[in-house]
Amino acid sequence: MANVTLENVTKRFDDVVAVNSADLKVRDKEFLVLVGPSGCGKSTTLRMVAGLEEITEGTIKIGDEVVNDVPPKDRDIAMVFQNYALYPHMNVYDNMAFGLKLRKFPKDEIRRRVEEAAEILGIENLLERKPKQLSGGQRQRVALGRAIVREPKVFLMDEPLSNLDAKLRVQMRAELSKLHDRLQTTVIYVTHDQTEAMTMGDRIVVLKDGFIQQVDDPLSLYNYPENMFVAGFIGSPAMNFLDAELVKEGNEYYLEGNGAFKLKISEEMINNYPDITEAAGGDIVFGIRPEDLSDTSLKQDFEVTEDNSFEAEVEVVEPMGSEIYLYLATGEHNMIARVDAESEAEVGDIIKLGVDQAKMRLFDAETEEAFITQSD
Amino acid sequence: MAITLKDLARMAGVAESTVSRALNDKPGVSEETKEKILKLADKHNYQPNRLAQGLAKNKTSVIALLLPDLKDLSYPGLIASVEKAANKAGYQVVLCNTAGSSQKAAGYLDLLQRNQFDGAIIVGGTPAEGKFLRLALENKNNMVLINMLLEELLLPSHLIDYQAEGILAAEHLLEENNVKPPLLVLGNEQEYAEMERKEGFITTCQQHLGSSGEIFSGVTDRAEGYQVFFNIVEKNQPPLAIYVTENFAALGLIEAIKTGGYLVPEDFQVIGTGSDFIADIISPKLTVVDEPLAKMAEEATEKLLKMLAEEEIDSEIKVYDPEIIAGGTT
Ligand SMILES: Nc1ncnc2c1ncn2[C@@H]1O[C@H](COP(=O)(O)OP(=O)(O)O)[C@@H](O)[C@H]1O
Ligand SMILES: [Mg+2]
Numbered sequence: 140m141a142n143v144t145l146e147n148v149t150k151r152f153d154d155v156v157a158v159n160s161a162d163l164k165v166r167d168k169e170f171l172v173l174v175g176p177s178g179c180g181k182s183t184t185l186r187m188v189a190g191l192e193e194i195t196e197g198t199i200k201i202g203d204e205v206v207n208d209v210p211p212k213d214r215d216i217a218m219v220f221q222n223y224a225l226y227p228h229m230n231v232y233d234n235m236a237f238g239l240k241l242r243k244f245p246k247d248e249i250r251r252r253v254e255e256a257a258e259i260l261g262i263e264n265l266l267e268r269k270p271k272q273l274s275g276g277q278r279q280r281v282a283l284g285r286a287i288v289r290e291p292k293v294f295l296m297d298e299p300l301s302n303l304d305a306k307l308r309v310q311m312r313a314e315l316s317k318l319h320d321r322l323q324t325t326v327i328y329v330t331h332d333q334t335e336a337m338t339m340g341d342r343i344v345v346l347k348d349g350f351i352q353q354v355d356d357p358l359s360l361y362n363y364p365e366n367m368f369v370a371g372f373i374g375s376p377a378m379n380f381l382d383a384e385l386v387k388e389g390n391e392y393y394l395e396g397n398g399a400f401k402l403k404i405s406e407e408m409i410n411n412y413p414d415i416t417e418a419a420g421g422d423i424v425f426g427i428r429p430e431d432l433s434d435t436s437l438k439q440d441f442e443v444t445e446d447n448s449f450e451a452e453v454e455v456v457e458p459m460g461s462e463i464y465l466y467l468a469t470g471e472h473n474m475i476a477r478v479d480a481e482s483e484a485e486v487g488d489i490i491k492l493g494v495d496q497a498k499m500r501l502f503d504a505e506t507e508e509a510f511i512t513q514s515d
Numbered sequence: 516m517a518i519t520l521k522d523l524a525r526m527a528g529v530a531e532s533t534v535s536r537a538l539n540d541k542p543g544v545s546e547e548t549k550e551k552i553l554k555l556a557d558k559h560n561y562q563p564n565r566l567a568q569g570l571a572k573n574k575t576s577v578i579a580l581l582l583p584d585l586k587d588l589s590y591p592g593l594i595a596s597v598e599k600a601a602n603k604a605g606y607q608v609v610l611c612n613t614a615g616s617s618q619k620a621a622g623y624l625d626l627l628q629r630n631q632f633d634g635a636i637i638v639g640g641t642p643a644e645g646k647f648l649r650l651a652l653e654n655k656n657n658m659v660l661i662n663m664l665l666e667e668l669l670l671p672s673h674l675i676d677y678q679a680e681g682i683l684a685a686e687h688l689l690e691e692n693n694v695k696p697p698l699l700v701l702g703n704e705q706e707y708a709e710m711e712r713k714e715g716f717i718t719t720c721q722q723h724l725g726s727s728g729e730i731f732s733g734v735t736d737r738a739e740g741y742q743v744f745f746n747i748v749e750k751n752q753p754p755l756a757i758y759v760t761e762n763f764a765a766l767g768l769i770e771a772i773k774t775g776g777y778l779v780p781e782d783f784q785v786i787g788t789g790s791d792f793i794a795d796i797i798s799p800k801l802t803v804v805d806e807p808l809a810k811m812a813e814e815a816t817e818k819l820l821k822m823l824a825e826e827e828i829d830s831e832i833k834v835y836d837p838e839i840i841a842g843g844t845t
Contacts, residue, residue: 155539177557191649211645224669228676228834238666241707285666348540
């Protein structure tokens with residue numbers, strides 16, 4: 140069993156608070172991804188778990204043991220970084236085995252572990268090869284193998300793929316996910332790349348400025364971001380944010396975009412999230428993902444009405460193969476729509492955009508917190 | 516070349532202090548500028564913490580040489596070699612004895628981290644861990660490892676291929692005596708270098724003869740070397756070729772062979788390790804598997820100095836092959 144628990148963990152470097160009162164429960168056997176922009180405290184968090192960085196305040200547990208004062212080598216963890224050494228004079232077997240040799244493991248045990256790791260990684264037939272006879276991906280696997288043979292309770296990985304070219308990175312992502320399934324071990328994985336986080340994580344921790352913003356599974360994070368930061372960080376192209384006023388007319392609530400659009404908020408949404416009504420008469424931020432804006436000249440999944448559509452001018456058309464990115468503007472608002480490749484919209488056209496009402500997201504203009512959250 | 520704060524400021528078209536504030540998330544920078552700077556920093560893999568350390572850094576022109584013990588006969592040569600290369604570049608060398616303790620090593624590395632030294636050459640024994648990783652992650656480019664292996668990360672390292680030593684020794688002995696497996700006399704079998712020599716030696720014997728010979732281990736000094744001979748001559752078909760990994764043990768062994776009335780190399784052939792003064796005083800001069808330690812130390816020092824001068828280094832890891840230096844014992 141290897142849960143990892145952070146309780147109120149803070150790390151200060153002089154006056155920089157790298158990690159701020161973090162509370163986090165990493166579940167046994169889960170693939171947890173820490174994601175956020177550069178400098179948000181991902182590596183520091185991981186290093187505190189590893190024992191490479193002292194904790195200023197708080198408690199870290201691996202399993203049931205408080206490890207605050209346990210040196211790295213006794214924490215039963217293995218770390219994988221982007222920059223790893225494969226020794227050119229050692230074959231693959233020895234490159235994976237030397238750590239165990241140095242720790243004085245018996246020969247048979249070393250052989251068992253290396254062979255097992257090699258099998259898991261699909262490199263059984265490469266054990267006699269020297270590093271220079273390996274491809275980039277194979278080398279990466281050997282580096283992973285070196286961590287696997289330690290049979291740690293937790294793998295800690297800090298951007299292990301960021302040195303690879305794009306194609307290999309995509310391939311290694313998939314392999315790492317498969318590897319995790321086979322190993323059945325807790326993995327904490329750091330990346331600044333939200334795509335990587337979304338494709339690999341069982342759950343994702345979004346960090347900003349040392350604060351945990353949200354901890355959730357990828358789909359929940361995507362559909363129910365708890366604040367504008369998460370909403371904007373997860374997803375590419377990013378969610379559109381349009382400044383609006385929340386207007387009440389009779390029993391109905393509308394988003395009024397300074398004359399550029401007027402969109403009705405569904406009754407269902409108002410009923411489910413009654414807090415929205417408190418913003419009536421004031422500013423609100425309307426968030427909508429590019430794929431939830433559609434070109435109404437094409438077939439729609441919903442009925443297009445005055446209440447769920449508005450006009451905007453096409454400024455840039457970017458064909459992406461199966462779909463097209465339209466960069467649009469209306470009034471003071473700019474947005475991107477990801478529309479079907481059949482769209483015939485051209486630069487300069489004024490087109491009618493449909494909004495999938497169920498996908499509308501609303502944020503408090505002041506606090507940037509979401510009104511529409513999963514738990515509500 | 517690592518990117519500096521200055522470079523970022525130039526690229527972003529702002530003052531260095533703005534970059535610093537943006538990177539440290541201090542007020543007084545617009546969101547837009549901050550984002551631009553962070554993007555640039557990310558794109559060029561800028562290491563934020565270099566900044567503070569860079570500013571605080573007073574050049575000491577001192578490098579530390581961390582040694583795991585002071586008994587090893589090869590170290591005087593290594594030290595001289597480091598010192599010569601360092602002095603040539605205007606650096607002084609401070610010797611630090613870690614006595615194989617990772618705590619003591621961490622203490623010296625603390626001094627490095629606090630810029631009491633400009634850089635360090637660390638001679639191995641144990642695997643690098645904890646403090647090493649922490650420092651390596653700072654990317655300050657101020658450490659070079661000699662004969663020390665690192666599992667998680669890449670630090671510039673210079674290494675001897677110990678397994679190749681065992682292979683060379685076996686091949687050399689088998690050249691002239693290719694029926695009976697040669698004897699292996701090891702020092703501390705728990706040491707990585709010894710494990711590797713043993714593996715190379717035994718594997719090679721097995722490849723050539725289908726079997727490997729007897730092994731004595733824990734033989735490190737003259738008296739123990741002397742004793743080995745009495746253990747083997749009792750057998751009716753003693754091995755006639757012997758690989759000894761410690762020259763002191765080889766000295767004792769050869770003395771015993773001669774005392775027993777036998778001749779080296781006519782009756783028994785012996786190969787030792789490293790061309791040190793013991794190899795020289797043995798008569799006839801000891802044939803050895805030589806480790807290019809002096810050259811390795813010199814090149815490791817030059818590499819460190821290049822790194823401190825922020826110059827490009829050609830390769831991160833350099834492995835040195837041992838070679839046989841023929842004396843009169845084989
Ligand atoms: N050794 C250090 N000394 C001073 N500040 C540091 C040190 N390490 C990290 N920081 C600061 O802590 C913050 C978080 O850094 P880090 O955890 O490396 O971020 P990330 O991995 O998310 O890019 C940054 O502001 C960084 O400058
Ligand atoms: Mg990082």
